[in-house]
Amino acid sequence: MKASVIVFPASNCDRDVAVALKEVSGRAPAMVWHGGVDLPSSDLIVLPGGFSYGDYLRSGALAARSPVMRAVIEQAKSGVPVLGICNGFQVLTESGLLPGVLLRNAGLKFICKDVHLTIERDDTLYSSDYKDNKVIKVPVAHHDGNYFADDNTISQLEDEGRVAFRYCDRYGNASSEANINGSRNNIAGIYDEKACILGMMPHPERMIAPELGGIGGLPLFRSILDTLH
Amino acid sequence: MKARIHVTLKQGVLDPQGKAISHTLEALGFEGVKKVRQGKFIEIELAETDEQRAGEQVEQMCQKLLANMVIENYDYKLVS
Numbered sequence: 001m002k003a004s005v006i007v008f009p010a011s012n013c014d015r016d017v018a019v020a021l022k023e024v025s026g027r028a029p030a031m032v033w034h035g036g037v038d039l040p041s042s043d044l045i046v047l048p049g050g051f052s053y054g055d056y057l058r059s060g061a062l063a064a065r066s067p068v069m070r071a072v073i074e075q076a077k078s079g080v081p082v083l084g085i086c087n088g089f090q091v092l093t094e095s096g097l098l099p100g101v102l103l104r105n106a107g108l109k110f111i112c113k114d115v116h117l118t119i120e121r122d123d124t125l126y127s128s129d130y131k132d133n134k135v136i137k138v139p140v141a142h143h144d145g146n147y148f149a150d151d152n153t154i155s156q157l158e159d160e161g162r163v164a165f166r167y168c169d170r171y172g173n174a175s176s177e178a179n180i181n182g183s184r185n186n187i188a189g190i191y192d193e194k195a196c197i198l199g200m201m202p203h204p205e206r207m208i209a210p211e212l213g214g215i216g217g218l219p220l221f222r223s224i225l226d227t228l229h
Numbered sequence: 230m231k232a233r234i235h236v237t238l239k240q241g242v243l244d245p246q247g248k249a250i251s252h253t254l255e256a257l258g259f260e261g262v263k264k265v266r267q268g269k270f271i272e273i274e275l276a277e278t279d280e281q282r283a284g285e286q287v288e289q290m291c292q293k294l295l296a297n298m299v300i301e302n303y304d305y306k307l308v309s
Contacts, residue, residue: 065294094297101299101300146243146245
């Protein structure tokens, strides 16, 4: 699997996700600097977590308009899967590849902790390896993770089965208490129409080994490998 | 020519920062604060001297970058 990880100024999870990809696929991804317009042809593009451009203007806004993103959008439109994690999710919404926007957390605080997520679908490129677990534990670390979209967009996402993950309690109840940041419908991650692009606030790459606190994120990378192998 | 641009949240979009400001104003003893909405003010110096062309340029800037049209509105004034 040829993966490319896009590196923006102040990305800080690029190496974590590179480790996860290498661990699972045995092949190190290409690390692609944001300033170039050349993006190697890839089986998977990852937009990593971090605080690109210091979150200036709006989180992800400046990264979404950086030179390399033109190539990312082009490859995405031709069907190359794109995974955006945390800041990467913000970049995906800002670039128009996914609908909606990530607002400041409802409680205004930066949230850094392990959370539980429901796996809403286990038939996608990113989730086929989650057949046995419907609830996973992975960390979040964000200030702007409050998913918002207008009513029509939310119903469309729900009707088309494009919600990937919801914040829930340990038993899988997506209750308002478990909604850490005020996201509409507890949404923690969404797909595009073809479930080829995934944006998610939590960090699966930080839960890929017991010594990191768990393996809740590992099946996500295994799913990708199983499908793209 | 200068463009003075205001970017504001659309109606119906939650503004937790505005809410926090409102609470703090109350705590400072300011009475009658009904609602606070926080936005952005951006000032841009333009080389363009023609008002119409400058306006078109600023429109594009707002739509392409300065405002996120999903949640924000913008308006601007040109001053020479």
